[in-house]
Amino acid sequence: xxxxxxxxxxxxxxxxxxxxxxxxxxxxxxxxxxxxxxxxxxxxxxxxxxxxxxxxxxxxxxxxxxxxxxxxxxxxxxxxxxxxxxxxxxxxxxxxxxxxxxxxxxxxxxxxxxxxxxxxxxxxxxxxxxxxxxxxxxxxxxxxxxxxxxxxxxxxxxxxxxxxxxxxxxxxxxxxxxxxxxxxxxxxxxxxxxxxxxxxxxxxxxxxxxxxxxxxxxxxxxxxxxxx
Numbered sequence: 237x238x239x240x241x242x243x244x245x246x247x248x249x250x251x252x253x254x255x256x257x258x259x260x261x262x263x264x265x266x267x268x269x270x271x272x273x274x275x276x277x278x279x280x281x282x283x284x285x286x287x288x289x290x291x292x293x294x295x296x297x298x299x300x301x302x303x304x305x306x307x308x309x310x311x312x313x314x315x316x317x318x319x320x321x322x323x324x325x326x327x328x329x330x331x332x333x334x335x336x337x338x339x340x341x342x343x344x345x346x347x348x349x350x351x352x353x354x355x356x357x358x359x360x361x362x363x364x365x366x367x368x369x370x371x372x373x374x375x376x377x378x379x380x381x382x383x384x385x386x387x388x389x390x391x392x393x394x395x396x397x398x399x400x401x402x403x404x405x406x407x408x409x410x411x412x413x414x415x416x417x418x419x420x421x422x423x424x425x426x427x428x429x430x431x432x433x434x435x436x437x438x439x440x441x442x443x444x445x446x447x448x449x450x451x452x453x454x455x456x457x458x459x460x461x462x463x464x
Contacts, residue, residue, distance in 0.1 A: 244280025251277060252450035259442040268312045274450055275305030278457050285461055293462050296345040300460075303338030304453060307331040332386035339389040345460045346396045346411060353392070354399035361391040368426055375430040383426065393456075394419040414455030421448035 251273035258266040278301045286294055310331040315324065365387050372383035397415030400408050421444075428441040 242281075242284065244277045244284065247280065248274060248277035248450075248454060252446075256443060256446035256450065259446045260439045262439075262442075264312060268309075271308045271312060272305055274453065275301050275308060278453060279305075281457055281461065289462050293345065293348070296341045296348075297457060297460065300338040300341035300345070301457065303334050303336075303341065307334035307338065310334060329381050332382035336386045336389045339386075339393045342393050342415075342456055342460065343389075343396055346393075346400075346408075349408070349460065349462070351396040351400050351408070351411070353395045354402050357399045357402070358395050361395050365391045368423060371430065372426055387422065390419050390422050397459075408459050410455045411459030414452045414457075414459055417448045417452035417455065421445050421452060424448065 251270045255267055255270040255274060258264075258270060279298065282294065282297045282301060289297075308331075310327055313327060315327045365384075369384045369387055394415040397408070397412035401412050424441055424445045428438060428445065432438045432441055
């Protein structure tokens with residue numbers, strides 16, 4: 237099996253599992269160690285196919301992985317998890333900026349491979365984004381930059397992924413699935429932040445957030461890896 241012949245995939249499976257369990261149990265120290273290892277494992281995938289890709293494709297994939305990993309580190313920082321609402325909001329926006337860079341890299345990579353936005357898919361995603369952003373702003377205005385600006389980038393990645401399934405050519409089911417799962421993961425983060433206060437519902441939501449996020453990252457990288 238490929239997971240045993242490629243150690244970085246074994247690292248991805250192990251770090252994803254531990255990080256998901258740590259998130260559900262709110263073990264943030266453990267999460268600070270294992271969540272960034274997800275990015276390290278994905279960087280290993282990029283490194284493995286380095287010579288078989290064009291330089292631009294290497295830079296885009298590495299930029300996506302680096303941006304996501306930086307976002308993960310920021311989200312687990314003491315400031316992001318602290319009681320200071322202003323510092324926490326600033327950290328959230330900084331993490332959104334890092335993840336935004338990752339999504340721009342994913343989008344440019346997908347565009348280079350022929351992905352284009354379908355008007356109908358764009359309209360559906362736009363309506364959903366407006367609804368989520370308005371709810372987030374009503375609940376906590378400090379998260380509006382992340383919900384609207386970064387949310388728009390995540391939605392556009394999903395638009396490019398799902399639009400490809402409607403095209404006669406350039407179908408990329410792994411990229412499509414990854415782009416949708418990333419959108420679902422971020423939507424769950426907003427819903428958890430706005431509405432869930434009790435421990436058990438929050439733990440269940442964390443499992444949903446982490447499982448969709450980790451699988452999404454794996455599918456996005458694999459789907460856009462032109463060396464495979």
